[in-house]
Amino acid sequence: xxxxxxxxxxxxxxxxxxxxxxxxxxxxxxxxxxxxxxxxxxxxxxxxxxxxxxxxxxxxxxxxxxxxxxxxxxxxxxxxxxxxxxxxxxxxxxxxxxxxxxxxxxxxxxxxxxxxxxxxxxxxxxxxxxxxxxxxxxxxxxxxxxxxxxxxxxxxxxxxxxxxxxxxxxxxxxxxxxxxxxxxxxxxxxxxxxxxxxxxxxxxxxxxxxxxxxxxxxxxxxxxxxxxxxxxxxxxxxxxxxxxxxxxxxxxxxxxxxxxxxxxxxxxxxxxxxxxxxxxxxxxxxxxxxxxxxxxxxxxxxxxxxxxxxxxxxxxxxxxxxxxxxxxxxxxxxxxxxxxxxxxxxxxxxxxxxxxxxxxxxxxxxxxxxxxxxxxxxxxxxxxxxxxxxxxxxxxxxxxxxxxxxxxxxxxxxxxxxxxxxxxx
Numbered sequence: 001x002x003x004x005x006x007x008x009x010x011x012x013x014x015x016x017x018x019x020x021x022x023x024x025x026x027x028x029x030x031x032x033x034x035x036x037x038x039x040x041x042x043x044x045x046x047x048x049x050x051x052x053x054x055x056x057x058x059x060x061x062x063x064x065x066x067x068x069x070x071x072x073x074x075x076x077x078x079x080x081x082x083x084x085x086x087x088x089x090x091x092x093x094x095x096x097x098x099x100x101x102x103x104x105x106x107x108x109x110x111x112x113x114x115x116x117x118x119x120x121x122x123x124x125x126x127x128x129x130x131x132x133x134x135x136x137x138x139x140x141x142x143x144x145x146x147x148x149x150x151x152x153x154x155x156x157x158x159x160x161x162x163x164x165x166x167x168x169x170x171x172x173x174x175x176x177x178x179x180x181x182x183x184x185x186x187x188x189x190x191x192x193x194x195x196x197x198x199x200x201x202x203x204x205x206x207x208x209x210x211x212x213x214x215x216x217x218x219x220x221x222x223x224x225x226x227x228x229x230x231x232x233x234x235x236x237x238x239x240x241x242x243x244x245x246x247x248x249x250x251x252x253x254x255x256x257x258x259x260x261x262x263x264x265x266x267x268x269x270x271x272x273x274x275x276x277x278x279x280x281x282x283x284x285x286x287x288x289x290x291x292x293x294x295x296x297x298x299x300x301x302x303x304x305x306x307x308x309x310x311x312x313x314x315x316x317x318x319x320x321x322x323x324x325x326x327x328x329x330x331x332x333x334x335x336x337x338x339x340x341x342x343x344x345x346x347x348x349x350x351x352x353x354x355x356x357x358x359x360x361x362x363x364x365x366x367x368x369x370x371x372x373x374x375x376x377x378x379x380x381x382x383x384x385x386x387x388x389x390x391x392x393x394x395x396x397x398x399x400x401x402x403x404x405x406x407x408x409x410x411x412x413x414x415x416x417x418x419x420x421x422x423x424x425x
Contacts, residue, residue, distance in 0.1 A: 019209050022201070023141035027150050029200055030134050031157035033097070033192045038165040039185040040100040041127050044069065044107075044120060046169045047178035051116075054178065061113045067385060068121035074381035076128025081374020082235060084133035089370065090202045093137065096129025097193030101186045108182035131377055136370030139361050140203040143212045148300030148311065148358040155296025155352055162263075162289040235368040239375060244423045248360045251315065251416045252376045253383035258322065258409050259351055261387045262288055266344065269402050274334030284340040291348020299353035311359035312423045318354035319417035325350055326410035330403045359423075 013021070044051075048062045084092045103123035110116035135151070142150040173181050204211050239245050267285045270276045276284060299314040307313055325347045332339050357376060364372030391405055398404060 015209050018207070019141075019204055019212070022204070022207065022209070023150075026141050026200055027138060027153060029196060030093070030137060031154045033093070033196050034130065034134060034154065035157040035161045035164065036188055036192060037097070037100070037127065037130055038161040039168060040104045040123070040189050041069070041073070042162070042165050043104075043169045043181050043185070046166070047173050047181050050173060050178040055111065055116075057113050065113060065117045065120055068117050069124035069127075070381050070385055072121040072124030073128045074124075074378045074385075076125040077132055077374040077378040077381065079125075079374070080129045081132030081136065081370040081372070081377075084136050084370035085235065085368050088202045089133040089137040089140070090197065090200055092133040093130045094193045094197040096126055096133075097189045097196070099123075099126035099129070101190035101193075104182040104186040108179045128374075128377075132370050132374035135357065135361065135373035136366075137200070137202065139366040139369035140211075144362050145308075146304060147361060148304040148355045149297065150300070151355065151358045151361075152297035152300025155300075156293045159289050159291075159293025159296055159348070159352065162292070163286065166286070235371045236375075239364060239368070239372060242363060245360060245363045245372065245375075247419055247423050248356055248363060249376055249379040251319075251354075251420055252356045252360070253379035254412045254416045255319075255351060255354060255356060256380035257383040257387045258326070258412060259292075260384045261391055261405075261409050262344070262347060264387070265391055265405070270334055270340055272400070273402055274340065276337070284337060285344060287341045287345040288348045291345035291350075292352045293348075294345075295349030295352040298349070299355040300358060303355050303358070311355045311362065312420050315354040315356060315359065315420050316417045318350055318352075319413040319420065321350035321353070322347060323410040323413035323417075326406050326413065330406035330410070334402075 044066050048066070051057070052062055080092060080096070100123060103119050103126060106119035107116060107123060110119065138150050138154065139147065168185050169181050172185060176184075201207055263285075266288065270284045274284075299311075299318055303311050303314045325343055329343050329347070332343060334340060357373060360372050360376040361369045394405055394408070395401070
C-alpha cells in the first residue's frame with residue numbers, strides 16, 4: 001500500500017519577526033536607492049569645465065547655476081519634510097527620483113546660463129523629495145535605541161555615493177560629453193524609484209503589523225508633544241522653540257561646512273600647493289569619501305549600544321577628533337602623498353562619526369521626523385553655500401593662506417563640541 005506523505009508547512013513568522021525583516025528591508029532598500037541619487041545632484045560640478053568650454057559662460061555664471069541647485073535643495077528640505085509628515089514618505093521618495101531624472105534631462109538641453117539655471121534649480125528642489133522623507137521612513141521602523149545604527153548604515157551608502165558619482169560621471173563625460181552626464185546615468189535613478197515604490201511600505205501599520213512603542217523618555221515625550229501639534233505650521237513652531245534641536249541644526253550645518261569645504265577645496269590645495277598631478281590629487285582626495293563611509297556607522301553603533309542612545313558625547317568626540325585632523329592637515333607638508341591620504345581618510349572617518357541626524361530625529365520624535373530632518377538638512381545646505389563663498393574669499397584676500405583655512409575649519413569643530421556640551425540628550 002502506497003504511503004502518502006504530506007509536506008509539513010513552515011510556521012508563519014511572528015509579527016515581531018516580520019517587523020525585524022521589514023525594517024531591514026526598508027533601511028537597505030532606501031540606502032541602496034540613495035547611493036545612486038548623487039548621479040543626479042552632484043554631477044554638474046564635475047562637468048563645469050566642459051560646460052564652460054562648450055557654452056562660453058564664465059566660471060562665476062557656472063558656479064551660480066550650481067548654487068541654484070543647492071538653494072533649491074535647501075528649500076525643498078524644508079517643504080518636503082513637512083509634506084511627508086502630512087501625507088506619506090513612500091510616494092514622495094519615489095516621485096522625487098522620477099522628477100530628478102526628468103529635470104536632469106531638461107538640464108542637458110541647456111544652451112545658456114538661464115536655460116541651465118532654471119531646470120537645475122528645480123532639480124535641486126525635487127531631488128530633496130528623497131532625503132528628509134527618507135529619514136522619516138527610517139524613523140517609522142527604527143526606534144531611538146536602534147536609530148543611530150540605522151542612520152549610520154545609511155551614511156555608509158552615502159559615503160560610497162560620492163565615489164560612484166565621481167567614477168560614473170567621469171567616465172561618461174570623457175566618453176560621451178557633458179550632456180550625456182545628465183541623460184544616461186540618471187535613468188538608473190528612475191528605474192530604482194519604481195522598484196522602491198513596489199517593494200517598500202511606509203510604516204508597520206500598512207502591513208497590519210504593530211507600530212513600535214517608543215520606550216525612551218526623550219523621544220516618547222517628544223511624540224506626545226508633537227501629536228497635539230500636527231497641523232499647518234505648528235511642527236515648525238514646535239521645533240524652533242526647542243533650543244536643543246536648534247543646536248543640533250547648527251552643529252549639522254557646521255559639520256557640512258567642513259565636509260564640503262574639504263570636498264571642494266582639498267583637491268585644489270594638493271594640486272596648487274602640493275604640486276600633485278591629476279592622478280596623485282585624485283588618490284589623495286578620494287580617500288575622504290572612503291573615510292566617510294567607514295566612519296558613518298561608528299558613532300551610531302557606539303551611541304546606541306554603549307551610551308544608551310545618548311548622541312551628544314559621541315558628537316563631541318567626533319568634533320574634537322576632526323579638529324585634530326584638520327590641524328594636522330594645516331601643518332603637514334602637502335607634498336607627501338601618503339600623509340595626505342592618511343589625513344583625508346581620518347578626516348572622513350572622524351567627521352561622519354557624529355550622529356547629528358539621529359539626535360535631531362530623537363528630539364522631534366517619529367511623528368514629525370520628516371519636518372525635523374528637513375530643517376536639519378536645510379541648515380546643512382545653508383552652511384554649504386557659506387563655505388563656497390567664504391573660503392574662496394579668504395584665499396583671495398590672504399594670497400592663498402591655506403593654513404588659515406584649515407585652522408578655521410578646525411575651529412568650527414571645536415565650537416561645535418562646545419555648544420553640543422550643553423545638550424544632554
